[in-house]
Amino acid sequence: MKKLHKLVIRNFIGPLLASFLISMFVLLMQFLWRYVEDLVGKGLSASVILEILLYASSSLVPMALPLAVLLASIMVFGNLAEHNELMAMKSAGISLVRMMQPLIVVAILISFFAFFFSNYILPYSNLKMRSLLYDVQNKPPEIIIPQGVFYNDLPGYSIKIEKKDKETKMLYGLMIYNHTQNKGNTSITVAEKGEMYYVNEHQYMILDLYNGAMYEDEVDKNAVNSKSYPLRRHTFEKQKLVFDLTGFGLKRSDESLFKNHYQMMGIKDLSFAIDTLTIRISEQKENFKQNIAKTNYFRRLTTSSLDTNNNLQFDKSLSIDSLFDAFSLQTKNDIISTATTFARNTQSYLQSEERSLNSHTIWKIKHGIEWHRKFTLSFACIILFFIGAPLGAIIRKGGIGMPVVVSVILFVMYYVIGMLGTKAAEQSKVTLWFGMWISTLVFTPIGIYLTLRALKDRVILNIDTHIAFLLFPFRFISKMLRVQRIRKIKHK
Numbered sequence: 001m002k003k004l005h006k007l008v009i010r011n012f013i014g015p016l017l018a019s020f021l022i023s024m025f026v027l028l029m030q031f032l033w034r035y036v037e038d039l040v041g042k043g044l045s046a047s048v049i050l051e052i053l054l055y056a057s058s059s060l061v062p063m064a065l066p067l068a069v070l071l072a073s074i075m076v077f078g079n080l081a082e083h084n085e086l087m088a089m090k091s092a093g094i095s096l097v098r099m100m101q102p103l104i105v106v107a108i109l110i111s112f113f114a115f116f117f118s119n120y121i122l123p124y125s126n127l128k129m130r131s132l133l134y135d136v137q138n139k140p141p142e143i144i145i146p147q148g149v150f151y152n153d154l155p156g157y158s159i160k161i162e163k164k165d166k167e168t169k170m171l172y173g174l175m176i177y178n179h180t181q182n183k184g185n186t187s188i189t190v191a192e193k194g195e196m197y198y199v200n201e202h203q204y205m206i207l208d209l210y211n212g213a214m215y216e217d218e219v220d221k222n223a224v225n226s227k228s229y230p231l232r233r234h235t236f237e238k239q240k241l242v243f244d245l246t247g248f249g250l251k252r253s254d255e256s257l258f259k260n261h262y263q264m265m266g267i268k269d270l271s272f273a274i275d276t277l278t279i280r281i282s283e284q285k286e287n288f289k290q291n292i293a294k295t296n297y298f299r300r301l302t303t304s305s306l307d308t309n310n311n312l313q314f315d316k317s318l319s320i321d322s323l324f325d326a327f328s329l330q331t332k333n334d335i336i337s338t339a340t341t342f343a344r345n346t347q348s349y350l351q352s353e354e355r356s357l358n359s360h361t362i363w364k365i366k367h368g369i370e371w372h373r374k375f376t377l378s379f380a381c382i383i384l385f386f387i388g389a390p391l392g393a394i395i396r397k398g399g400i401g402m403p404v405v406v407s408v409i410l411f412v413m414y415y416v417i418g419m420l421g422t423k424a425a426e427q428s429k430v431t432l433w434f435g436m437w438i439s440t441l442v443f444t445p446i447g448i449y450l451t452l453r454a455l456k457d458r459v460i461l462n463i464d465t466h467i468a469f470l471l472f473p474f475r476f477i478s479k480m481l482r483v484q485r486i487r488k489i490k491h492k
Helices: 003-039 046-059 061-082 085-091 096-137 267-297 320-325 329-395 402-426 432-455 463-491
Strands: 157-164 171-178 187-199 204-217 231-244
Touching: 003 046, 003 061, 003 096, 046 061, 046 096, 061 085, 061 096, 061 329, 061 402, 085 096, 096 329, 096 432, 171 204, 187 231, 267 329, 329 402, 329 432, 402 432
Parallel strands: none
Antiparallel strands: 157 171, 171 187, 187 204, 204 231
16 A cells, blocks of 8 residues: 555544544434433433443444544545645645545445445344333333422322432431222321432332331221221331332333334345335235225115116116106115215225325335435445545645534535435335435535546635626626716716
């Protein structure tokens, strides 16, 4: 490998890793902001939170890689151009394409890695993350007993605390009703103060009570229709209450329940699912045609519904109206009632089949979108590199200032155009391949245009030329007014 290639690759690897980590951090913060309500207040252990962040980070890799490639390519060639290293290489007869050759290979390798990641690792991480998020979302919130009101979310108990000390974590004025026997308020525990903590990874909650008493009603079995209510009181200086929180723990569901989702599939499984849905839709359409023809379009009245006393002879020369007028009034009412019932049943059947067919079609489109996305996100690494490298050579600014602004704007445009195309494809407004590849179709000519401009050492926009073009009408008008003024002076 030549020294020039080593220099360019060495200058590219550092910004690539830095921009990739920054992109991952920003996208991960967006993920946390989206699911913060599901994670906070659930009493999750550090291992569960780290597991969620790990799977979430892996699911964001295909989106962070194109942005990292774009930002790194702008920074590298911007730095080379800003320090006149690019000009020195060109003066030595080294073209921009030759300088880009090693990075083109790197971009292609990154693209292959992105595809491999999207096809094999991403479905697994999505499966783990979605199942874990589902379990976390369905987990009951952590027990937080407010002060001044009764807390009834703990099964079998009703707890009230008068005051909390945030510094010492001490609880004051405790009142606990035990309803585990389903006999009403027959067991009450009061305490002057107490402490609450968890053991065995939040499986049990412990309440250490101090200076209190327990009151429990007793039933006198010997007394019949007695109006006395015996009571047993037990005072204590310290007592420990243990609450089982088995129902409040994180229950891990079976991951096989989520395997049929399109985000948990690779190219092979997606292709098989698309073919299956295509066959199912075709069979449904064929069955619909047969059912609508047999049971709706060619239904007949039974002979008992006809007026047999009219002795009508049906032939082709008779019209529908003349045939209908030949029946008696009762028969006409029966025919209209039956036809109305047939029409309503047909309408209901049509609406039901339409909803079912639309559901299968949308599900097929979503599988197709995921199939195309595994290629578009990978191909984006190459497209955005051919935009970032010549753009960095043109703007001639390195560092993290201008390159970050330009790369974020371009990536947002690429992402927004892709999202619009995806939504249009989901709604069947455009074809599937066009909706998924519209960002590539838009940005490929931009990359070619920027590369050609960079090869010719031309700027993208000449500000002076555009300002002169905008001011041309005003200058033309002022010149015409000056000519008319001169003519008036000469005429006088």
